[in-house]
Amino acid sequence: MDLRIFTEPQQGASYETLRRVAVRTEETGFSAFFRSDHYLTMGGDGLPGPSDAWTTLAGLARDTTSIRLGTLVTSATFRHPGVLAIQVAGVDEMSGGRVELGLGAGWYEAEHTAYGIPFPPLGERFERFEEQLALITGMWATPVGETYKFQGRHYALTDSPALPRPVQPTVPIVVGGAARPRGAALAARYATEFNVPFSSPQETAERFGRVRAACTAAGRDPQDLTYSAALVLCAGSDEAEFARRAAAIGREPADLRENGLAGTVPEVVDAIGRYAEAGVERLYLQVLDLSDLDHLDLVAAQVAPQL
Missing domain, CATH: 3.20.20.30 (Luciferase-like domain)
Structure with a gap:
């Protein structure tokens, strides 16, 4: 597993808080550090405020050395796919080829209205999500020196150099x-x-x-x-710690x-076994x-x- x-x-997390968690993730032998891609808290004050997923992953790419880094998941409503492809490829280079891209259609309307991001109906969001998957993977599959063209209902690229390419052959x-x-x-x-x-x-x-x-x-x-x-x-060495x-x-x-992996250590081990x-x-x-x-x-x- x-x-x-x-x-x-x-x-609620500063970059320094995330850095400490990511570094400890690496030191303790977990394989990856992932973060959500949201701009609004879902309870509480959310202080010091939201951070951009790919901006923080760029920093963590330089502050870690071996763990995988990624999003669970980036919202297709937040970024143009051509820009997202550039961002992810850039962070992949910064990390030495350790990036993974989780991508979804987006769902949290309140964060869109709070920051002026368009929030289309579900059908259109899913269409955009599908086109982003096609466009981003198409850009990354384009041989260096050739150009990429995409024509969808929501996005169009003409004579794109499809650069930069990620370090990994396949993100x-x-x-x-x-x-x-x-x-x-x-x-x-x-x-x-x-x-x-x-x-x-x-x-x-x-x-x-x-x-x-x-x-x-x-x-x-x-x-x-x-x-x-x-x-x-939510694990504890004993019931009191849990x-x-x-x-x-x-x-x-x-x-x-x-509803989670929770309880004392034996309970958590058993729960993981069921999954x-x-x-x-x-x-x-x-x-x-x-x-x-x-x-x-x-x-x-x-x-x-x-x-």
């Missing part, structure tokens, strides 16, 4: 969600990894099954994809146990208290060796 750390900086693309027919088909066509966020093992397995079926229908080996899940992490961490993030222990049985190969551990670096130490020292 590949374990990654996943953060929600819109809830991994993470697509996730409910795996409804259209989404599953897009994952089968473009994704390197399919992610199911905050769902039960049974529901996670069902969504994986739909993506595997979409791969088969598209003539792609379903084993080409990595299958992952994202879940809230309860303290639950209180720190404003969650009830019973709710966390039912492994559902087909999960990679877990994004959503860490909500970014000041609690001992939480990462505990999981690295006591949970990871048992998997």
Whole structure:
């Protein structure tokens, strides 16, 4: 089981806070540091305010040396895909080829209105998401010295040099969600990894099954994809430590146990085992208290060796 750390900086985090978490992520042996791409808090004051995902990942590319870096997920409503392709390729170069791009259609209307970002209806957002996947991967696949053209309903590129190219031959693309027919088909066509966020093992397995079926229908080996899940992490070496961490993030222990990777170390290990049985190969551990670096130490020292 590949374990990654996943953060929600819109809830309140300075760059220095993120840097400390990312560095500890690397020091303790997790494979990656991912962050959300949001501009508005979802509860609380969100101080000191939002940070841009790709700006902070650029900084972390220079402040870390080995962990993978990415978004879960970048909203297709936030950036023109041509600009996003340039940004991601730039951060990939800064990191020495450690970047991954999670991309989604966008959903949080309030952050769009708060910062003057257009928020089209769901159908149009999904159309834009699909065109962005095609456009970005098309740019990165264009040989150096040739030009790229794209004509969609929402985006058009003419005689683009499609530069800069990422350092990696292929930047991994993470697509996730409910795996409804259209989404599953897009994952089968473009994704390197399919992610199911905050769902039960049974529901996670069902969504994986739909993506595997979409791969088969598209003539792609379903084993080409990595299958992952994202879940809230709240672990303790004993019940008292678990309860303290639950209180720190404003969650009830019973709710966390039912809907996350939560409890004492043996409970967390057992929960991870249930997701492994559902087909999960990679877990994004959503860490909500970014000041609690001992939480990462505990999981690295006591949970990871048992998997």
